[in-house]
Amino acid sequence: MASRSVLVIDDSPTIHKVVKHSLKNLGFEVLVAGDGPSGIDMLKQAKPKLVLLDFMMPGMNGYQVCKELTHCPEAKGIPIVLMSTKGEMIGEKLVRTMGIVDFITKPFHPEALATLVQHVIDSGEKHEDDSPPLLPVGERRPDDPATSHDLQDPRGRQALRGELGMVPLAEVFQLLKFQASTGILHVARGKAHLEVFLREGQILFARASNVDKEFLLGRFLVASGAISPVDLELFLESRKSGKKLLGEQLVKLGHLTSGQLAEALQAQTAELLYEALRWGEGEFAFYVTEKLPEEARQADVDLSIDKVLLEGFRRVDEWGLIEKEIRDFSIVLAPARDSTGVVKQINLNDEEKQILSLVDGERTIREIVRHSHRSSFDVCKMLYRLLGSRIVRKRSRSTAGKS
DSSP: OOEEEEEEOOOHHHHHHHHHHHHHHGGGEEEEEHHHHHHHHHHHHHOOOOOOEEEOOOSSHHHHHHHHHOOOOOGTTOOEEEETTTTTTHHTTTSSTTTTTEEEEEEEOOHHHHHHHHHHHHHHHHHHSSSSOOOOSSSSTTTSSSSSSOOOOOTTTTEEEEEEETTOHHHHHHHHTTOOOOEEEEEEEEEEEEEEETTTTTEEEEEEESOGGGGGGHHHHHTTTOOHHHHHHHHHHHHSSSSSOOHHHHHHHHSOOOHHHHHHHHHHHHHHHHHHHTOOOEEEEEESSOOHHHHHHHHHHOOOOHHHHHHHHHHHHHHHHHHHTTOTTTEEEEEEHHHHHHHHHHHHOHHHHHHHHOOOOSHHHHHHHHHHHHHHHHHHHHHHHHHHSSSEEOHHHHHHHOO
């Protein structure tokens, strides 16, 4: 019995050797199993600190091993890191479910594996994962219900309904694609509510209510260069209340072309879907109907579910890394005291320079996102690099207020 052991369940002897080499300097004893059943037996006996599990194995694969371990009392609280090859996108889909806390793509660098293993074990010991992840959309208090919406829709016949904690949104999309479904998918988390309109398994359009400003159409129009921030603000101030949509009004008045509006709507729909794919809780309901609203038929962004899932999984992966450094949008960032010399040594692109210019020791991450007219994902990705390069540093709100 090893108090600091890592169990590797993989049918490849080469992977066994690579893991042993990668972890030898961390003081872990590496236990190995060549298949799922023997790995489960070894876990029950050794109770390791962590399990490295191959997704694709003959006989019992990684998914089946995880499923079996959910019924195993000895496995409770033992984190699982999934090992998968580039083509195995299901590996990303399973992260944060069935005991899986992270994943790594093979082939991997020894240092990358060692860093990941140490982080996962440290996080478990310090209970760092008890703090909520970044959730700019659908934020809620821990004791609030998963959603405040009943998700009823008289426009169609209910065909699916469930909880995201039991059926991930990615699996819902895959089912709707497989069945070439036409209708309306409702997804809700906390106060946030997303409607996704589908035609024959393709995404026509998505719209949302009670979401952060970064998901509103105006941000995408500015980001694409279709309209300047100043012109948009002036238009919104002079806009008369009515039923006409913002994009429709701007096109009619000649501020936008139809092509520019279509491009912004497609970007908006995609960003809403990427964000919703991160929701680990909430509810969904799908209604079958051929009578889709005119707004969806006119938008017709025609997004492939496969492409949305591919990019969405990539972002879930990157968010996992980003959240290890940035877990709260209320954090204030300031330039590092010796950042000038570091900037000269590191090649920053124009987008990173723009984000760096917004870091002034007063703005929170949320404020930096809003001033940038970019998505929180893109901004946090760049801030993650700037923090890692010691170009910027975290600063407490109280310290910032005194300067």
